[in-house]
Amino acid sequence: MAKPLFQKVVIFGVGLIGGSLSLALRSKHAVGEVVGFGRSLQTLAQAQQLGIIDRSGSDLATELGDADLVFLATPVGQMPEIMARIAPYLGTHTVVMDGGSTKCDVVGYAYKHLAESVAHFVPAHPIAGGEKSGATAARADLYQNKKVVITPMPENSAATIARIREAWEVCGASVSELTPKQHDEVFAAVSHLPHLLSFALVHGLVKRENHDLLLSFAASGFRDFTRIAASSPEMWRDICLANRDTLLVEMGRYEEELSALRNALSEADGERLGEIFSVAHAARSKWTP
Amino acid sequence: MAKPLFQKVVIFGVGLIGGSLSLALRSKHAVGEVVGFGRSLQTLAQAQQLGIIDRSGSDLATELGDADLVFLATPVGQMPEIMARIAPYLGTHTVVMDGGSTKCDVVGYAYKHLAESVAHFVPAHPIAGGEKSGATAARADLYQNKKVVITPMPENSAATIARIREAWEVCGASVSELTPKQHDEVFAAVSHLPHLLSFALVHGLVKRENHDLLLSFAASGFRDFTRIAASSPEMWRDICLANRDTLLVEMGRYEEELSALRNALSEADGERLGEIFSVAHAARSKWTP
Numbered sequence: 001m002a003k004p005l006f007q008k009v010v011i012f013g014v015g016l017i018g019g020s021l022s023l024a025l026r027s028k029h030a031v032g033e034v035v036g037f038g039r040s041l042q043t044l045a046q047a048q049q050l051g052i053i054d055r056s057g058s059d060l061a062t063e064l065g066d067a068d069l070v071f072l073a074t075p076v077g078q079m080p081e082i083m084a085r086i087a088p089y090l091g092t093h094t095v096v097m098d099g100g101s102t103k104c105d106v107v108g109y110a111y112k113h114l115a116e117s118v119a120h121f122v123p124a125h126p127i128a129g130g131e132k133s134g135a136t137a138a139r140a141d142l143y144q145n146k147k148v149v150i151t152p153m154p155e156n157s158a159a160t161i162a163r164i165r166e167a168w169e170v171c172g173a174s175v176s177e178l179t180p181k182q183h184d185e186v187f188a189a190v191s192h193l194p195h196l197l198s199f200a201l202v203h204g205l206v207k208r209e210n211h212d213l214l215l216s217f218a219a220s221g222f223r224d225f226t227r228i229a230a231s232s233p234e235m236w237r238d239i240c241l242a243n244r245d246t247l248l249v250e251m252g253r254y255e256e257e258l259s260a261l262r263n264a265l266s267e268a269d270g271e272r273l274g275e276i277f278s279v280a281h282a283a284r285s286k287w288t289p
Numbered sequence: 290m291a292k293p294l295f296q297k298v299v300i301f302g303v304g305l306i307g308g309s310l311s312l313a314l315r316s317k318h319a320v321g322e323v324v325g326f327g328r329s330l331q332t333l334a335q336a337q338q339l340g341i342i343d344r345s346g347s348d349l350a351t352e353l354g355d356a357d358l359v360f361l362a363t364p365v366g367q368m369p370e371i372m373a374r375i376a377p378y379l380g381t382h383t384v385v386m387d388g389g390s391t392k393c394d395v396v397g398y399a400y401k402h403l404a405e406s407v408a409h410f411v412p413a414h415p416i417a418g419g420e421k422s423g424a425t426a427a428r429a430d431l432y433q434n435k436k437v438v439i440t441p442m443p444e445n446s447a448a449t450i451a452r453i454r455e456a457w458e459v460c461g462a463s464v465s466e467l468t469p470k471q472h473d474e475v476f477a478a479v480s481h482l483p484h485l486l487s488f489a490l491v492h493g494l495v496k497r498e499n500h501d502l503l504l505s506f507a508a509s510g511f512r513d514f515t516r517i518a519a520s521s522p523e524m525w526r527d528i529c530l531a532n533r534d535t536l537l538v539e540m541g542r543y544e545e546e547l548s549a550l551r552n553a554l555s556e557a558d559g560e561r562l563g564e565i566f567s568v569a570h571a572a573r574s575k576w577t578p
Binding site for chain 1: 416417435436438465475476478479480482483484485486487488489490491492493494495496500502503504506507508509510511512513514515516517518519520521522523525526527529530533536537540542543544546547550551554555557559562563565566567568569570572573574576578
């Protein structure tokens, strides 16, 4: 049998993101052994039962030196501590990546906590997920035909970046490179802002006295517009806080956009309203994910 | 063979809404003959070819007196003229309904243009549709398990209202009654505002220099949030203008909601952000259309 792409993979956080990477690598015979670390023994046991990991790890000192790939798939808030704990034990050939939704903050943590091991670390953001989370939601095809953005560090060698690309590509994803700042600006605009707007719409409706009446007549447009308001509140709180400055700029832009629409509407300016809607309609009709 | 529910149905506007009513009534053997009127001879010919209408009508004076049901399924803007033209010819037993997305304006047109025939007319709004329109998009099951709101006129007899209810129920819809004002408030909140917000997001992105980069990383959250921005610009311009005052109130409420979120974010108030997101998450997770 051919040697797998990675003999040993260590995953921190065996939920949707971490679990799906493992299942995808396994389905492609791209991994020998998968070892899981996590805060909850119950989740680790469940992940083992689901065939996501071979076993849960207990001792970083012995597990990391021969690891080919380490994947930090926890909430971003846990990464500083994990980075500090793993830094002393990484093997010379070990490559490390994360799966967080924001990148400037993760890069900052890496410089602070990985110290000289920073050259091993390639920040990554798989553009996949959804409202469901946890090990039971993990699937081997989660990354199939999805995009992954990596934001390499100046310290990374070409070989390290190539290994991380391979990890995602073997799972069916296509890999793009951006700077951390570009990444956070793009995702503030096309992901973080829409989530915030969707949460705001539902929150504004729910707090009204007649919310049962209102929601009883909501239909498919509402359903799709608010699907992302069913996302994890904790995860989105953390993303918004992590990308706060850029997201505030996006909110300001959007508020200006709304204010222009409000003016057109209050002046009953059908021509202007029609123009705005037509531009959006044309762009959205030709866009495909 | 049993007598159908409606021997003769006349439909103005044989697109998605009008065409689907005809196909639904036909599939339930609830109609004898369907006659179509419209501004485009080509559309009428197409509707005939698709089996939506038996024939296109040419003379209102001869077609309306023996019609059991007349359905105004055109854009709302065309209704005043059609109402004025049909009023003199309606049979004593003819019932009339519309399918418009706003109701206060339609009720106003009915009083003005249907004159004493206003008792025949029951305003209706089927909560169905989507981005697609036109006769080719019509389907027999469009109204299956959908809601239809009717806003009866004080002049309607119980028998007239019951006939209109039957028309929708035989197509698989469930019928609710609201006042026109209630209707327009509910739909401003759960439909018109989300459309406007979705158009605004896409318009704001498209006008930016780097819109190709931005849109290339947009994923499933963006896809669903902006699905309604692919809706007809003309139809939504008209809906927004027709429901302008109520929609402006909803916009004001939403802007306050956004402003509260902006404050929480700029103060890095994670607790407040988390609360807002949690309330929205809980409500959206338990909601079903």
